[in-house]
Amino acid sequence: MMEFVPVLVLVISFICLLAIGTPVAWSIAISSLLTLLVSIPAMPAFTTLAQRMGTGLDSFALLAIPLFILSGELMNKGGIAHRLIAFAKTLVGSLPGGLALINIFSAMLMGAIAGSAMASASAMGSILGPEMQKEGYSKEFGAAVNITSATTGLIIPPSNVLIVYSLASGGASIAALFLAGYIPGIMTGLFLMIVASIWAKKKGYKVGKRSSLQEVFKTFIVALPSLFMLIVVIGGIVSGIFTATEASAIAVLYSFVLGLIYKEITLAKFRQILLDSSATTAIVMLLIAASMSMSWALSYENIPQDISAGLLSISDNKIIILLIINVLLLFVGIFMDMTPAVLIFTPIFLPVVTKLGLDPVHFGIIMVLNLCIGLCTPPVGSVLFVGVGIAKTSIEKVLKPLLPLFLAMLLALFLVTYFPELSLWLPSLFDL
Numbered sequence: 001m002m003e004f005v006p007v008l009v010l011v012i013s014f015i016c017l018l019a020i021g022t023p024v025a026w027s028i029a030i031s032s033l034l035t036l037l038v039s040i041p042a043m044p045a046f047t048t049l050a051q052r053m054g055t056g057l058d059s060f061a062l063l064a065i066p067l068f069i070l071s072g073e074l075m076n077k078g079g080i081a082h083r084l085i086a087f088a089k090t091l092v093g094s095l096p097g098g099l100a101l102i103n104i105f106s107a108m109l110m111g112a113i114a115g116s117a118m119a120s121a122s123a124m125g126s127i128l129g130p131e132m133q134k135e136g137y138s139k140e141f142g143a144a145v146n147i148t149s150a151t152t153g154l155i156i157p158p159s160n161v162l163i164v165y166s167l168a169s170g171g172a173s174i175a176a177l178f179l180a181g182y183i184p185g186i187m188t189g190l191f192l193m194i195v196a197s198i199w200a201k202k203k204g205y206k207v208g209k210r211s212s213l214q215e216v217f218k219t220f221i222v223a224l225p226s227l228f229m230l231i232v233v234i235g236g237i238v239s240g241i242f243t244a245t246e247a248s249a250i251a252v253l254y255s256f257v258l259g260l261i262y263k264e265i266t267l268a269k270f271r272q273i274l275l276d277s278s279a280t281t282a283i284v285m286l287l288i289a290a291s292m293s294m295s296w297a298l299s300y301e302n303i304p305q306d307i308s309a310g311l312l313s314i315s316d317n318k319i320i321i322l323l324i325i326n327v328l329l330l331f332v333g334i335f336m337d338m339t340p341a342v343l344i345f346t347p348i349f350l351p352v353v354t355k356l357g358l359d360p361v362h363f364g365i366i367m368v369l370n371l372c373i374g375l376c377t378p379p380v381g382s383v384l385f386v387g388v389g390i391a392k393t394s395i396e397k398v399l400k401p402l403l404p405l406f407l408a409m410l411l412a413l414f415l416v417t418y419f420p421e422l423s424l425w426l427p428s429l430f431d432l
Helices: 002-019 024-039 042-056 061-077 080-092 098-114 117-134 139-154 160-168 174-180 182-203 213-238 244-261 267-300 303-314 318-335 338-355 360-374 382-391 395-418 421-429
Strands: none
Touching (some): 002 303, 061 244, 117 139, 139 360, 160 174, 160 338, 174 213, 182 360, 267 338, 318 360, 318 395, 360 421, 382 395
16 A cells, blocks of 8 residues: 555645646645655655756756747747738638638748747737637637647647657657657648638638739748748758757747848847746746656656556557557646646656557657647646637637537547657658
């Protein structure tokens, strides 16, 4: 019975802390401390926890996160989103549910450049939200489309969460993870487009006018400097010219220069950009530090090994185990933010799936895509709250149009889980 006590302390304390409204980072850290106190005296428990939080952030790879956050803010405020939306409008604006498709397509492009779901949801919601309402779309449907499409940026590289997974997995190639995210991310976006188009047709929403080839070409040329950053950042990482961390610094410089050329970034705006990105970085880094302490507490109590043995005792069938892991991660995503979930559950589930012959890169895409769904679900879904807040509506009203979009994301998750070629084909082309 004693070996189950740390698990019970960890789970019960974490759920209770969340239930009374304790911030997620503090809930993780406090429940980790209480778990350690079961096995070791108070003073070593406190000092070990503090040490693990500090050393957990001592990683060169993690430097990419604040830099990609800053580049995302620069793009959001530097006029890039407007140009991407204009380009998307010429491509898909004439299809059923045109404005919804523009939102999804623009979010995919924005995600591929900024790598931030929050930046994408904020930019697309504030620009396209009012326009969709003018054209007769319900603000709840607009919010649902914006919320779900914003998460595609966490699969399509560059992605901060994939960098975190690389760290948690003990060294899965960031370049391979970035390439592995393209097909699943684009596929998820296409599924969302199909559902949004069917919903819009059913509701009789307006269809935009068809753009001429000249208009498509003109908006493409205007958006080209923004799109070129994809080639610079991802091309540089894959070809080995620079690391992901160095690429993030190049992304900051590139987006800053582009903002100056577009004359969208002023001194006052740049000061606000630095403040906003610093605040976001502080939140993310506190989550990472707390999650690192929980990871260590789990390892100390041999909890990952116990869970691994328990799962493998249920079945040694890869299909069954992956189904169980996906259900558990979907449940975890409801209550926990993405970054801590990746850091805590990667060391638990990765040894299980590797024993069954699964590639760590493939599992990383499964995990991130799964947890993307959690960002759209209450009570902790950060993108859900941003999308609802921008649309000035309520979560209850958004849930109905959100459900079919959830199903589209679940279908993408199913295909990515059971067809590894969707994730591994591109990295194999580059021998990664």
